[in-house]
Amino acid sequence: MVQRTLRLIPLVAVLATSTSVHADSVIKQLDNQLSHIENTVNGTQRSLRRTQNKYDNTQRTMTELKDGTYAEKSVGRAVKKKKRRAVNGLIHRSNNAIRKATNIY
Template identity: 65%
Template sequence: MRHKNLRFIPLVVLFATSTAVHADGVVKQLHKVNKQLSHVENTLSGTQNKYNNTTRTMKELKNGTYAEKSVERAVKKKQEKVVNNLIDSSNNVIRKATKSD
């Protein structure tokens, strides 16, 4: 009786191996789909931002505040850039001053 059951061991091993290989393929496909979904989410987010910016611009044009808001945003961006450049410069000076030869 035992010898009859031993005949099925190679089939069980083959089935287990086949299942493992198939599962690995499924996991790879899921990663691929996940990556594609992330790309779609990023695209949708960018599109939503463009829509929001367009809506805001249209509202500002309608209210007659577009020029003021545009200048306000430009000044804010310029100030942020100046501050960031100042921080970078001071970090470079500190790095050079503390650099041991």
């Protein structure tokens, strides 16, 4: 009886180890699947936001065309954009000049 019990101990140990390794493998696989699903959901949400923005912009443009204010608003936006770009360019050039003058890269 004792010999039989002693023979079963290694078998039980191997079985427990095998089960543990298999469980770890399953957990890793499920973790990878969950990560993939999360990435898919986040991508879908970004896509939906972009689609919503396009829809909103189209609605705004249609409203402006009906009101007759499209041209004025379009020109206003273009002027703001040019001013913003000009200011950003000046800031960028001055930052580069400061970096070159102080040799900080």
